[in-house]
Amino acid sequence: MVDTIWVHAExxxxxxxxxxxEMLAKAREVADDVACFFGGDGDDVAETLGxxxxxxxxxxxxxxxxxxxxxxxxxxxxxxxxxDGPDLIMCGTTYDGRDVAGRLSxxxxxxxxxxxxxxxxxxxxxxxxxxxxxGSTDVTTSFDSDxxxxxxxxxxxxVAEESGGDAADVxxxxxxxxxxxxxxxxxxxxxxxxxxxxxxxxxxxxxxxRGLGESDSYSMIEGLAKLLKAAPGASRAIVDAxxxxxxxxxxxTGKVVKPTLYMACGISGATQHMVGMKGSKNIIAINKDPExxxxxxxxLGIVGDVHKVLPALIxxxxxxx
Amino acid sequence: xxxxxxxxxxPDPADPGELDPETNALKRxxxxxxxxxxxxxxxxxxxxxxAAGGGEVALVSMVPxxxxxxxxxxxxxxxxxAVLVSDEALAGSDALGxxxxxxxxxxxxxxxxxILAATESSDGYTGTVPAQMAQFLGLPxxxxxxxxxxxxxxxxxxRQTEExxxxxxxxxxxxxxxxxGVVEPRYxxxxxxMAAKSxxxxxxxxxxxxxxxxxxxxxxxxxxxTGVVQAxxxxxxxxxxxxxxxxxxxxEFLEGLKVI
Numbered sequence: 001m002v003d004t005i006w007v008h009a010e011x012x013x014x015x016x017x018x019x020x021x022e023m024l025a026k027a028r029e030v031a032d033d034v035a036c037f038f039g040g041d042g043d044d045v046a047e048t049l050g051x052x053x054x055x056x057x058x059x060x061x062x063x064x065x066x067x068x069x070x071x072x073x074x075x076x077x078x079x080x081x082x083x084d085g086p087d088l089i090m091c092g093t094t095y096d097g098r099d100v101a102g103r104l105s106x107x108x109x110x111x112x113x114x115x116x117x118x119x120x121x122x123x124x125x126x127x128x129x130x131x132x133x134x135g136s137t138d139v140t141t142s143f144d145s146d147x148x149x150x151x152x153x154x155x156x157x158x159v160a161e162e163s164g165g166d167a168a169d170v171x172x173x174x175x176x177x178x179x180x181x182x183x184x185x186x187x188x189x190x191x192x193x194x195x196x197x198x199x200x201x202x203x204x205x206x207x208x209x210r211g212l213g214e215s216d217s218y219s220m221i222e223g224l225a226k227l228l229k230a231a232p233g234a235s236r237a238i239v240d241a242x243x244x245x246x247x248x249x250x251x252x253t254g255k256v257v258k259p260t261l262y263m264a265c266g267i268s269g270a271t272q273h274m275v276g277m278k279g280s281k282n283i284i285a286i287n288k289d290p291e292x293x294x295x296x297x298x299x300l301g302i303v304g305d306v307h308k309v310l311p312a313l314i315x316x317x318x319x320x321x
Numbered sequence: 322x323x324x325x326x327x328x329x330x331x332p333d334p335a336d337p338g339e340l341d342p343e344t345n346a347l348k349r350x351x352x353x354x355x356x357x358x359x360x361x362x363x364x365x366x367x368x369x370x371x372a373a374g375g376g377e378v379a380l381v382s383m384v385p386x387x388x389x390x391x392x393x394x395x396x397x398x399x400x401x402x403a404v405l406v407s408d409e410a411l412a413g414s415d416a417l418g419x420x421x422x423x424x425x426x427x428x429x430x431x432x433x434x435x436i437l438a439a440t441e442s443s444d445g446y447t448g449t450v451p452a453q454m455a456q457f458l459g460l461p462x463x464x465x466x467x468x469x470x471x472x473x474x475x476x477x478x479x480r481q482t483e484e485x486x487x488x489x490x491x492x493x494x495x496x497x498x499x500x501x502g503v504v505e506p507r508y509x510x511x512x513x514x515m516a517a518k519s520x521x522x523x524x525x526x527x528x529x530x531x532x533x534x535x536x537x538x539x540x541x542x543x544x545x546x547t548g549v550v551q552a553x554x555x556x557x558x559x560x561x562x563x564x565x566x567x568x569x570x571x572x573e574f575l576e577g578l579k580v581i
Contacts, residue, residue, distance in 0.1 A: 012484065067463065067480075067489060069452060093448075095465050095482055102452025105417055111543035112416060114447040127547055132340075139345070140548035149544075152449070184461045184495070186480075188488035204580060228580060240502040246467065246481055252446055253501070261578055271334070272443070278555060282578060284571060290560070297555040300574045304563025312568035320581065 002126055004086040005031040006076070008100055009038040009045055009057065016048040019092035021160035023153050024052040027090060028163060030121045035086070035168070037076055039068035039096075042170035050168035052160065058173035067184040069099025071175045076100075077107040078176050080148060088126060089150045101152050103181075110147035117157040134271035134293070135278050155200065155256045156279065192247055197231045199248065200255045204230035204263075205280070207250055208238060209273075211266020211287055211306050215243040220310045221265060227317045233257065235267045251276035266306040269294030286310070322373035322471065324366040325427050326400065327438040327454070328359040328382050330391030334443050344539075345546040346413055347444060353384070355391035358439035360398070360506035362499050366437050367399045367507075369471055377401045379433070381426040383419065385412040385538075389522055396517035397509030403520070404429050408527040413539035416445070420453030422537055425530035427458065429523065435476065436496045440465055455496035462496040463489045467503050 005027040010017045020036070027034045035056040036049050042059025049057050058079070063071055079085050089104070091097040093115065105112045116128035120140065127142035128151050143149030199205065206228065208221035218238070225232040233255075234248040250257055252272040262280035267273060269285070269292055277283070278297055285298035286309050295301040302309055330353035341348050366378040380395055380403035387407045396403065404426045411422065427436060436458070441448035455462035465481040474493050479486045481500055509517070527534045535541060561570050575581045 098448050099452050099464055102449035103456050105449065106420060106453040106456030112447065112449050113544055114449060131552060135552055138550050138552045139546055141544050142547050143543065144545050145543035180459060181456065181461050184463050184489055184491040186487045187490050190485040192485035236501065242502060246500060246502065253441065261580060284574060295560055296557050299558035300570060301560040302563050302567040302570060303560060304567045309563055309567050313571050316568055316572055317581065
């Protein structure tokens, strides 16, 4: 056990992000006292964070249009330098979470343990578990530092659960003078609308990869996804090739998914893809190459051409509806 | 406009490698190649310099063992020169140590207008180095860029978000990390490959950068690996060769799950 953990809280219009609540659930297990730090107005999040076990939320107040990584990290670094910091810090593996962790680590000279999917604690030390080689090996790493260690936690590693606490106390998190490092500003925000369920929340996911051959064939993935009320996804290869937007990407660099069913169509199963989907309850894979690594984790593997199997499947499903 | 690109030479990802049982570090005694993630930064830098009407693309990289084959690929694409920090003391460096060394190496290249890096390497994938390095350089940073424009001393970036993207502006000099797929990396031409052989690579040691060798590598890493275990393996299920009826197996499976 450790005395105090601080969790980086993130929120959007819909409220506190799930990744924050997942980290709070684990933090409660590992620490006697759990608090949050937040780049925004603490009153907006205090109730939810308290209900998930945070006793206090240190909040900067409105940061206007600043990119939040630098101001949030600088404010936390100042508290740590004043001797008011925690024993351990948790940030989510999100775009802003990685900025906060990276900046804070360099400001206070603390190490970051990244890609953490589990945290193990005993009397002496706390360690993070990170999957490597596509998830075939788990590496456990502990901190060896005088500064509070920082964990970067992957989404869906823990299950969010309310603890029934009162609203967290809101305390000021003062942002010091930032100088040149704090000059990046957000001038516009764009939400990419997508139909159907969201990729990282969907119960069914149908993904396509390089085996589709050409960009136009991705319409088969979308067609099948629509029939199954699934979210369409993609491997990094076809995102890099520009066939679909980055927001479709499943894997290490993209979204982590754990649906009831994951269908990998024309995806060979590169390490970076498998890490993002191997937690799915059921996996169906269709690939021409019988040696494709994806078959080693598939519950049902079809060795065949997606251009033959998918149209037949779509026709069969349409006939039923 | 002068752009510095941070590049990493990694073992071929097609050959996923293994951990050294003595040290629990990734074995790196195989031939190294340019991390594909970094080819996007190199291409972006070349395009930005062309758009600006002149300037230079330079590279920084670090290795424990003088390896340059991956650097030559980036030089063949069109970068002009490189600083290679090569020092046995670097073996075992964590992300923070890496950022410290790269920041110091960039200092040898004068005052670039822009520093580019990939969002994360394909072998270590911590994804924290760009922000850490920017902090050591005292510069602002914009991470996860999917497009970059530079004009009048301002960088305009479309930054990836969970919901879509943000438009972010930042004065130069600054650090920007680019996502894969932002541009189509060019293949080195034969002429480029030949020219790359004679482009200057400034090879320096850690102490040449004014960094204490004990603060990097194994000695400086503030984290230690305490366990390596095989993860619980997922069993492979039925593998069926499609002879026209493969789709029926899928229908059956979907029925079993009650999703249709």
